[in-house]
Amino acid sequence: MSTFQRHLTLAAGFALAFAGTAAHAATPPQAFTATYQVLSDGNPIGQATISLKPVGNGDYAYSNEMKGTSGFAAMIGASSSEASRFRWSHDAAEALTYDYRMDTAFKQIHRHMQVDWNRHTVQVTENRRHFRYAPAPGMVDRNILPLAIGLALQDGGRSVSLPVGVRQRVERQTYQVKGNAAVQVPAGHFQAERVERSDSSNAFAAWYVPSKYPMPVKLAQKGGGDLTLQLVSFRRP
Template sequence: MTIRSLLAPLLGLGLLLGTRAATAATPTGFTATYNVLQDDEPIGVATVTLRSGGNGEWVYRKDMKGTGGLAAMLGADVTETSRFRWKGNVPEAISYDYRLVASIKNKQRHMKVDWATDQVTVDEGKGPQTYPASPGMVERNTTPLALGLALRDGRQQVALPVAVRQNVQTQNFRITGHGPVKVPAGSFNAVRVERTDADRGFSAWYVPGRYPLPVKLSQHDGGDTVMELVSYHSS
């Protein structure tokens, strides 16, 4: 097992959100905690929060801390912070900051959108790169939020414009089934969603109307990584 595979869940796993279509309002704030497992072994804890940032902006933040295995030995922690504005039910990107801190590696990425000029600027410490923005564009940290709100509103398939490192990429998702799932937060009859435009081994399970976050997320890119809901509190 490689260091890369053990760090994979701390390098930016997305979290998917979903609520019942009858509740059309956008979320007003929450805190959720997840256990993170790699190959069925606990390696970390993730905390996801949403809060108002004032002046019509919102802050969506994910903190992942290595607590077991090599991730703990390396002191690997990741923070991802997004600022956005609501455009209907879409969290339209304003900025995104990523920070990885570990004993063997530090990494940062800053993205900012200038909607006056419709330009995205991305800087990873080697000089800024720019490319055109797209209306209703999200980024990798808020992609799950945009997806979950679309699913809440009854969409079976969702295509999202996502700002990545060098351009805006269309990512496609669809509902693939329903079934029981058990996590520390409880046992649920959940909806399963998968990404369909890339072979990334990505699946997420939602309980519409119960939580605005998935109860379970699984990703097999760089190792079998699973995130399971432990607790959720609205604010």
């Protein structure tokens, strides 16, 4: 598996969320588009574009598009897309649908998740395999986690234990602010809050600037490859 494929598998959509014991944020999210540089072992290999927009009735569409632009990732045509729809309920995001697609010249993965809150069911299909389980209140998918943490940080959150709908179950994930650090990325120089996952041994960190952005300015993950995302630009409509 290529380094870019490992990135898509290990860090697709990032993996964060924040605030108290649940990711509650008083302020609803606002539309934006953010672009990131994707690096492996310090070398640029691709680009990610993340966007959020309201679609009516308190629902939102959130997408994350990644594409290999150099090195082996470009040679094999590596790309991935994640698309989520969530509702804003009780001052928090709550998953409705999630679609993930990863394509290379050698491998394809497609996952679809559908949440029916009235029937209290989650149905997941991945490459002809089917899974079904019950959702937990306040459950999000892995794609919208970075937005959940950013909104909560902007409201003063410092830690969270959040239910995340994965392939076969709801997984409880916990993250904490570990301190402040100076960060240099293509978008500029920032004094950021460093966030780490506290319920797992995975080497994972993200840096947020809550006063400016609801998304991290930098994210780094190790395990199957030294992978980093760095903010290039952030804009609102």
